[in-house]
Amino acid sequence: MAISAANAPTNLAVNPSSNTINEFSFTWQTPSFYLGNPGGINYCWTVNEAIDVDGANCNWTGAGITQLANGPYATQQGVNTLYLAAKDDSGNFDGTQFTSVNFTASTAAPGVPQNLDISDVSTRATSTWKLAMSWSVPTQVGAGIAGYRVYRSTDNSTFTQVGSTSADNLSFIDSGLSQTDYYYNVKACDNAGSCSIASTVASKRPTGRFTEPANLVTGPVVSNLSTRKATVSWTTDRDSDSKVAFGTASGQYQAEEVANSTQTPDHTINLTNLQPGTQYFYVAKWTDQDGNTGTSAEKSFTTAPAPTVSEVNVTGLGVSNATINFTTKNAAKVKLYYGLSDGFGGVKTINTSTEESQYSLPIDGLSDGTKYFYKINPIDSDGNEYDANMYSLTTPARPRISNLRFQSVDGEPSSTLKVTWNTNVPATSRISYGPSPQDQEEAIDSKLVAEHELIIRGLADDTDYTLTAESRDAAGNVAVSDLQKFHTALDTRPPKISDVTIETGLRGSGAESRGQIIISWRTDEPSTSQVAFGQGQTGELGSKTPEDGRLTTEHVVIVSDLPTSSIYRVQALSRDKADNQSNADAQSAIIGRGADNIFSIIFNALQKIFGLGQN
Template structure:
């Protein structure tokens, strides 16, 4: 995994070594970014211009987040020895540090030189770090106490980069100047050699690998390949017999390096020989060891390379039926240049990979090559080189530049068509049919069809290389039987196009769809129910409006029996409608124009209030008219907020409601309303009515009396209960006397002030067997008094006592004893 940073906040990442395109990261900044440091595979920091420090903890999967660096200086270097501690360096000696992963602002460090442009920093621990810079003398500074103090020295050179691959072992350099330390303190170079603190070591186990030198056109300039080992801080030189030169640097001295150098010992054409060189090592600038070992160098001198082959072409010679994949090459001979060609070398690249040699021709007269390749899923690229003479020293003498490149993915051709899987099917409408079938390999799709086996029509889906085939047939006649047969051909084939149709199949188109039995029912003031039938399964759209231009639409689901309620209509309005649908074949089907009229919405008019006379309580008669039959309801409310209503549920257009039991001299709020047969309510609006003062006395009726006697004999007394009713609540009182005139009614019971409509007064102490005259008196709440006519009643006789009954019986039996004579 690698990251690259640059201008305009650019951060790009690869996880496959760049084999595929690098992916962009969302840095969250437009600043020029200069360096990145990653602690692990997901946690990284990046620094740049204007004190920018950005961080990711998920490998850049989400946007990088900013941290507060506390500076606007350019930051050019950053290193993090652990997950929490990081150091950032930059312009004007800027050193910033965080100990919490950038959660809080970074703190400033005291630099060794505030004028230095610090370019790079490397930390071996949270406390030990080294930084290098450009200006101010090419400083190298080091801290061993977590940045509390920095110490160092000037090198006199601009230092651009720093790397510490191991403890106390670091490298820095810039502008053709390199420094190294192996103890973290002392630095040395061929140009700068501080006094060593350790005695120099003598190089051991050095070696020079015999290289191969080749020259072109008879000259003696070539490349010597060598390897030197066990440097231990040594600077290596080599001697070519004339002068000493610094050997090109080899990282850790364990890989091959090369020197392009004249070899004065060898000239001429076509041949080989040997030369000798010696090496020297200088350790820490204080010890020189000349290595007198002379190493033989094999040399080959050759002339010009042959010209490259011309007009390379490629052909597919695969056997697709047997899945044997093969490619063949052919080319033209190079333009002669006086060089004899021994053979041709063929190189191949798979899917854009590295070039490898896959074969050669026997001699220079063969200009063709064929090979079997492993897969039909790989694009193979080829190029050819011309080679002359025998090989010398492990490689061929003269080899041309590569020819043009040709590429191909082997596919081959089929000698017979694919197999049909199962039976084809037809999805049919009135005017279309979709024919579907499957084959065992990718192929084309074609169908012949017609009303008889002569067919006459051909349809294709204009696709190739599919296994699931589909061909659409359009413009068919409804209710008609059609014949068809199908064909699937390989895109690469050796057989003819007109062969291999299947046997005959048939299908019958459905009848043309139509709309019928359209009805408008359940018409209301604001809606209507629309229903219709279709001969085929289809959806539809209802177009409706106040004119034949319509203007409004409503959709209906697919089916054969449809029902839709149109809502939001205006009452008492004529509407036009038309149903338009599309059958399964995409054919347009529509009905005729229909019209209907919505019902009127109930409305109240001519509301009137009339006082009803000669009623015991204030009574109103409320009358009104409606345009359609509705129920009759009067709702009324007194000043206390008590609401009541009187209702009649017979549906009429002329309405009358009697509202009784109202309070006298009271303001009422009345509301007349009613609902039609569909539940639509009409209302009159609120009306205020004030009742009048009560001046009518209560009406007396149903006067009755009931008498009884209490006691016996001469001490017996009679009582009379007088009962009556009034048509409104009133008091109870009886005026009476044994005399029969109105003026002689001297006695009066105490008035019972409780207001009631059912009255009963008990009169006691009356003489038995005596006629009495009386009248009843009642007063309503408004003190209106009513008196009844004078009535009469006879009190009951006195009942004899037990003693009187015995004496009377005794007298009847023994009347002679009392001087009573009986005569018969």
């Protein structure tokens, strides 16, 4: 019995029927006739091509599935057709039993591919000519990029598609070419067949690549050899760049090569910053435009020895000058650096013979008592300077005055000033001072000291003074300070009274006798003389002698014509020229009778004072 295949599926529908993006879904129902279980039916579908009778071009849904999920089914712009047929669970299938539905896609094309570039990847040795294209993704992808189409032209007018790539493949190799100019552009296309406009055109003629380096014709050889540099030269049979690898051990070269990128058959490399008197090993290298590198056999050379300075010494050292003596060898010139630190500051340069020779360089304008650093750097014939050892010298010191200071001395009877200063070497002390340049006094101390102190007394109060300090060392070198100015203070201190002595006496006898008191004292500055006095042991000092206006430090005042047989209180008074007055402590003085003894005098005086023995 003949077995029939299932009929076409029924009620095939698409959603949506038209779309601006490539997204559609499909549903259907089981055929009107089939054998077996409906859940075992598998469905074949194609888009824009009829289903083969044997189903060779089918896309299968899987058993029992009656829909196609939302997806990009359109393969061209405009009307597309989906074809659908069924195969029952026994495997019976007839591609002519199908149903179909139309749907329309109108998608936005992607943007233009960017940065199209062409490289020649031909092999010249085998005459295999081919070009490699590469590009970047468009800045606008539209509905999505499904792939790229590559177009070629030989006249930059008519372009023909020569290949395509997937969305993630941004390169293409076009082979089987000839040695002629080719022009290319690229289009980006989505999965609905909507393509961008063509990219900008890029062109190239395949010329091929060398696979072997150029041949070495001559060299390498070394010339212009000196202490710090050398020139390496060689030639090749075609253009290449130039490189030299070198080092101080055979086969062990510095990581960085000296290179010149110019393509030429005549090669020259200058090596600089070499170490003097050193053997170097080197190889020459050259690379053509196709990246093929040739290398010479290893060779070596030795740089010239460095210039030297020796036998350095100093003569003629003075307070401001010195002479530096030295011997040079292999030097074209030398530089003498000198200064107060290892930064120097002064420099002298002289030309020298490259033969071993002796030289002397004077330096002046130095400061006395100062340590100087110096070094003598030799310079070779190429102008390279070599750092030499550093030396030092110290010039003899002149006396120098520092920290000149003035300090008032308290407790002195007149304005007194202590002057101090320092010198860097032991020296004498001398100051000249006065209220004017024409009225100067001096204070001198001949001891040789580094810390100086002189005290000047008897200065006028409230007066402007000028002062200079001077020190002379043992060698007779003199240091003089700048002119200094100071002003003495007002005198507010009263004179100090000391050594007060009181003596009493009588003039006459009996009832006619009169007493007198002689008071003497000293002051520590010139002052006037006056005595205040009063009768009685505790009486007021209501009387004063006339003031003696003479200014003196030795004072004597006589209080006379005093009643006898009395006790008196007396007080010495002195006033200095600034009108500052000092009062001594009050003391008692006893004047007796002319004929009485001392005990009677004391008794009678006490009787008058205290009323003793009176009724």
